[in-house]
Amino acid sequence: MKLKVGIIGVGGIAKTHVPGWQASPDTEIVAASDIVEDTVKKFAADNKIPKYSTKAEDIINDPDIDIIDVCTPNNYHAPLSIAALNAGKNVICEKPLAATPKEIFEMIAARDKSKKMLMTAQHFRFRGNSKAMKREIETGALGDIYHARSWMIRRAAVPTRPGFVMKKHSSGGPCIDIGVHILDLTLWLMGNPKPVSVSGTAKAKLAHTPGAFSVWGGAAIPKEFDVEDYATAFVRFDTGATLMLEVSWMMHHPTEGEDMQMWLYGTKGGCHWPKCEIYQTNYETKQLYDRSLKYTKDALEPHAQECVEFAEAIVSGKPSPVPAEQSLAVMSILDGVYRSAVSNAEVRLD
Numbered sequence: 001m002k003l004k005v006g007i008i009g010v011g012g013i014a015k016t017h018v019p020g021w022q023a024s025p026d027t028e029i030v031a032a033s034d035i036v037e038d039t040v041k042k043f044a045a046d047n048k049i050p051k052y053s054t055k056a057e058d059i060i061n062d063p064d065i066d067i068i069d070v071c072t073p074n075n076y077h078a079p080l081s082i083a084a085l086n087a088g089k090n091v092i093c094e095k096p097l098a099a100t101p102k103e104i105f106e107m108i109a110a111r112d113k114s115k116k117m118l119m120t121a122q123h124f125r126f127r128g129n130s131k132a133m134k135r136e137i138e139t140g141a142l143g144d145i146y147h148a149r150s151w152m153i154r155r156a157a158v159p160t161r162p163g164f165v166m167k168k169h170s171s172g173g174p175c176i177d178i179g180v181h182i183l184d185l186t187l188w189l190m191g192n193p194k195p196v197s198v199s200g201t202a203k204a205k206l207a208h209t210p211g212a213f214s215v216w217g218g219a220a221i222p223k224e225f226d227v228e229d230y231a232t233a234f235v236r237f238d239t240g241a242t243l244m245l246e247v248s249w250m251m252h253h254p255t256e257g258e259d260m261q262m263w264l265y266g267t268k269g270g271c272h273w274p275k276c277e278i279y280q281t282n283y284e285t286k287q288l289y290d291r292s293l294k295y296t297k298d299a300l301e302p303h304a305q306e307c308v309e310f311a312e313a314i315v316s317g318k319p320s321p322v323p324a325e326q327s328l329a330v331m332s333i334l335d336g337v338y339r340s341a342v343s344n345a346e347v348r349l350d
């Protein structure tokens with residue numbers, strides 16, 4: 001029998017999950033919820049979903065449902081996921097798993113009590129180039145990874161919806177919105193070392209400039225914009241490794257769309273993502289080697305693939321493909337960036 005899925009918050013990103021639930025041999029979508037009635041009505045009709053409601057609790061408490069897929073703005077992730085876990089559902093939740101580390105602790109407690117699965121929808125992990133890089137790093141190709149440089153920088157590409165630009169819905173700007181993507185990927189490829197301190201900054205330097213706009217639809221930056229438009233950080237890990245992070249929705253940086261890159265440096269080699277290249281040096285022959293990793297073309301788009309792998313993990317009793325503990329480390333760094341920005345000093349992440 002198929003696992004029955006209910007999706008909460010059916011705006012932009014929920015649409016990218018639908019093909020995953022449809023492609024999975026283990027799932028079918030049976031319900032949807034959104035606070036905006038027209039939105040959920042249309043989503044249900046477009047995707048032939050039999051039940052819909054403007055009240056999340058209707059689908060959270062529906063005994064027919066096995067999986068709740070949380071796709072609301074950030075600040076509603078924790079309360080909805082906790083309610084769903086308490087109701088005995090498996091939960092996949094969009095990134096960031098929650099707006100604060102404290103809420104992630106509470107989600108982990110609810111998960112442990114319910115013995116259900118909780119996964120963060122960090123879709124970049126499910127791309128072929130990320131998986132190929134992970135497999136290569138696990139062979140020891142980089143040796144001891146002691147430094148990383150990661151960035152995700154956009155040029156005037158701001159998601160202008162309230163769920164992103166108003167703190168009361170999102171808890172932050174690009175730091176939490178896209179910083180979470182590149183940081184999750186970096187920590188995962190580094191082998192999830194424990195972060196111990198952060199020195200960072202987060203400011204709005206361009207968003208309030210008269211005429212500031214987003215290339216996405218040419219929309220003006222809304223006057224309600226009260227988050228940062230860029231953030232930078234220097235992170236230390238318990239292994240002694242370090243990381244430099246830069247994120248922005250709007251920098252005068254020459255890029256079409258976005259420039260998302262990660263460089264890892266180890267004692268035996270370095271690598272670049274998304275190029276999926278490995279760089280090594282033979283000190284005996286004094287030769288430099290560069291090579292590209294080969295990987296098969298992704299059958300599904302990664303937002304869909306993550307849903308397939310979540311269902312597969314439930315059915316086969318495997319661990320969560322993106323455990324909440326790893327998202328807790330990511331969020332403790334991002335929370336540290338905001339705290340450090342306020343105190344103007346390095347902060348500990350104990």
Ligand SMILES: NC(=O)c1ccc[n+]([C@@H]2O[C@H](COP(=O)([O-])OP(=O)(O)OC[C@H]3O[C@@H](n4cnc5c(N)ncnc54)[C@H](O)[C@@H]3O)[C@@H](O)[C@H]2O)c1
Nearest residue numbers: 009010011012013034035036071072073074076094095163
């Ligand atoms: N993984 C990715 O690549 C990616 C991309 C975009 C967004 N996201 C994440 O997905 C989440 C949603 O982003 P989006 O782009 O879909 O936003 P969106 O604004 O397009 O859609 C959010 C939907 O949630 C609804 N909603 C708001 N509060 C709700 C509540 N309490 N209960 C039920 N529905 C509610 C809104 O009416 C809206 O339809 C965010 O957390 C964001 O960080 C992830």
